[in-house]
Amino acid sequence: MVVRAAALEAAGVPGRTISRRCASGGPWQRLLPGIVLLHSGEPTNEQRLQAALLHGRENALLTGLWALRGHGLERLPPPRDVHILVPADRRIATTGFVHVERTRHPPRAYVRGGLPVAPVPRAVLDAARRLTNEDEIQAMMAESVQRRFCTTGMLTDELDQAGRAGTALFRKALIPLADGARSVAEADAWHLLRRSGLPPGQWNVAIYDADGNYLATPDFWCDEVAFAWEIDSYRHHTSLEDHRATVARNARYAAAGIVVLQTLPSRLRTEPDVVLGELRAAFRAAQGRPRQGSLFKRTA
Incomplete structure (x- = not known):
């Protein structure tokens, strides 16, 4: 229990008793000036937070x-x-x-x-x-x-x-x-895209086909050429279920005629210029590919 020394005195505990009990080897301890913990063990995080608020x-x-x-x-x-x-x-x-x-x-x-x-x-x-x-x-x-x-x-x-x-x-x-980025990796990708000279797009928007069927929510989407950029880390593929979900997503991209570039987050920092070249090349591929039907998007 965490209490003010003043509260103990108001309850009838003499100040000298408080000092003696808080002395080295005693059963109590002072966490902060005027704040006493009624045991001698290591205070918990919650007790430290309580003591800080009593101090305030x-x-x-x-x-x-x-x-x-x-x-x-x-x-x-x-x-x-x-x-x-x-x-x-x-x-x-x-x-x-x-x-x-x-x-x-x-x-x-x-x-x-x-x-x-x-x-x-x-x-x-x-x-x-x-x-x-x-x-x-x-x-x-x-x-x-x-x-x-x-x-x-x-x-x-x-x-x-x-x-x-x-x-x-x-x-x-x-x-x-x-602008829509939702992670450190996506922020890295956002900064790299700014260097690319490519047209702006949107981050984390849900993409649907003309019939309203959900396709995916790419990290970055350029609707002008139907181009998706996914920042895919190993962490998202540690289970068979995650791997199946990624394969199914990429199949939907392919069926809809969407060009998708997948990039590991680490490469955004270790080889940004190489990733930048891949990004521009993938965008050019999307530009040169006939678009299959119409797509529409909704904010994720």
Whole structure:
């Protein structure tokens, strides 16, 4: 159990007793100034989060990576500390494992696992401002959109309210997401496509034939020439079922007269110029191939 030392004293426990029990070898321990854990073992993550919120006092809430974990996001780096938001007029300092941020515009709190947490767009922005790895930021933002925890519009609105300080990597990661990319690999592909000089297309749109039969949802689709680009990783072919699904998808592409290029995500970085040549060649092949019937698309 995590409690304030002041609460223990209010319940009749003398301050000297608290100090003695929190001394080395005692049954209790101080997690933070004025915050006591009523056992001597290693505190759990939940106990650290509870202690951080007690340190922040009334209306404090979790943000950043721990808040995103509470919401259910998974593609996150390990948190270095516990990031909390407190009202701007509160004089509470960062200490121990707690990073305190004062804000003039506290967001609405959501309760996750019994703890108050910031909404996903704010937590994503707060986490991104303290990360330096572009892939980690891109993956975190992509998951928040792909799994419908928020939209790119919500991330953009949060960014507009935040100002520019510390947001450069967030802004960079948001551009391909706003265009429809939904992963780090797709963001790499988006940047490579920008270099290609090829006509723009759409990312992650569902393609149907003229009779309304579903064909596929390619990572990138150029309707002008019926060309699909799939960023297919080994991870998606580790089971027989996954392999069958990919073969069936490619058969539907072929039957509809769609030229498809499949690229491993790793090659987007290890040999981008080679992939760029393949992309241009596949597009030219699509241009020179008679189109079989009409296709239409719906946003995925």
